[in-house]
Amino acid sequence: MTQATHHPAERVIIVQRDVQQSARLVADVFRQAMRSRGTFVVNLLSSPGAGKTTLLQATAQHWRTEEARSDDRRYRMAVLVGDIATDRDAQRLAPYATVAQLTTGGACHLDLSLVQRGWDAMQQPACEFLFLENVGNLVCPAAHDLGEHLRVILLSTTEGDDKPAKYPKAFRTSQGMVISKTDLLPHVPFSCDAAVADARRLQPDLAVFPVSALQPTGIAAWCQYLVDQRTKFLNGHTINST
Amino acid sequence: MHEMSIARSLVVQVIDLTRDQPGQSLSSVRVRVGELAGVEPQLLLAACEMLAEESAIANTRWEILSQPLLASCELCGETIEIRGFCFACNHCGSTSVRVTSGDAVILEQITMVAMQAAAEDRER
Numbered sequence: 027m028t029q030a031t032h033h034p035a036e037r038v039i040i041v042q043r044d045v046q047q048s049a050r051l052v053a054d055v056f057r058q059a060m061r062s063r064g065t066f067v068v069n070l071l072s073s074p075g076a077g078k079t080t081l082l083q084a085t086a087q088h089w090r091t092e093e094a095r096s097d098d099r100r101y102r103m104a105v106l107v108g109d110i111a112t113d114r115d116a117q118r119l120a121p122y123a124t125v126a127q128l129t130t131g132g133a134c135h136l137d138l139s140l141v142q143r144g145w146d147a148m149q150q151p152a153c154e155f156l157f158l159e160n161v162g163n164l165v166c167p168a169a170h171d172l173g174e175h176l177r178v179i180l181l182s183t184t185e186g187d188d189k190p191a192k193y194p195k196a197f198r199t200s201q202g203m204v205i206s207k208t209d210l211l212p213h214v215p216f217s218c219d220a221a222v223a224d225a226r227r228l229q230p231d232l233a234v235f236p237v238s239a240l241q242p243t244g245i246a247a248w249c250q251y252l253v254d255q256r257t258k259f260l261n262g263h264t265i266n267s268t
Numbered sequence: 269m270h271e272m273s274i275a276r277s278l279v280v281q282v283i284d285l286t287r288d289q290p291g292q293s294l295s296s297v298r299v300r301v302g303e304l305a306g307v308e309p310q311l312l313l314a315a316c317e318m319l320a321e322e323s324a325i326a327n328t329r330w331e332i333l334s335q336p337l338l339a340s341c342e343l344c345g346e347t348i349e350i351r352g353f354c355f356a357c358n359h360c361g362s363t364s365v366r367v368t369s370g371d372a373v374i375l376e377q378i379t380m381v382a383m384q385a386a387a388e389d390r391e392r
Binding site: 035036037038039041042044045046049133135137165166168169170191194195196198226227228229 | 270273274277278281285289292295299304305306307353354355356363364371372373374375376377378379380381382384
């Protein structure tokens, strides 16, 4: 463990420890607790304005329509919305889901202590899905484990198809990718094929969902993916990360 | 700028480690930042120095070094270095690779010096 170096009074102590290891252990405890309740936790990452809140509105609307058709398809959702300031996103989602705003006061990402506080503040509602709408940022949120079961990244067609190559960690650590605002494809120089090819160089197993939340198109496939992932997970399959 | 929160964990963990070393004072800390850690080494260094200055481990030399991204191929078993974030095996072409190092910030080692020697050093 310990060895002397050039200075006789100096002692080198080998530590070799992942600095975020203890945070990861806490995240594992949260992950396990949410699993036992049957709540599937989804961490949503994107740059600002890619459409995270709009996607969640469309998701909730879709499930509401399905529920009206059949009683056994009931998916309750809760959302913890991270923003640097204001509770505007929480207000937008309040008609559809149990929601709490996490205002980070300048911090560029959500961390697990904020998530746990928000989850307690909303009184841990019974729900099939808990969405963590991260602060709009493709850098910092990628490095923080929030105890999620699934990480999904949103890339909007207005941002440019070169984002996966520019933000490798965010795409590498995600299992799903939603390409949002596809209704704008005729008007913007965005190639879905190029974005997907770059993203899959980083994460070969990435599941991809082109979506327009406003039209809406692609929402049913996206919602089905969430339901399937939840079912698989609760039946004991692991979802790989990194 | 999440380097600040990583630096805070680092400083807290280093202070904890030095508590187990009575009669010794900390002289340096070596940290490895993986290429896929999502952390900018220069910013991490600045944050560590700033936080340490206000703590029990002021005057510590921070060595922030980079760590290449290594993976193991699930198909052929080779250990490969991932360059340009292209996650494919350069031996067999498989895209089924598991990252083994270079995706985290590692507190590698700390160097302690006997307090008496540290005092003599200062006198010299």
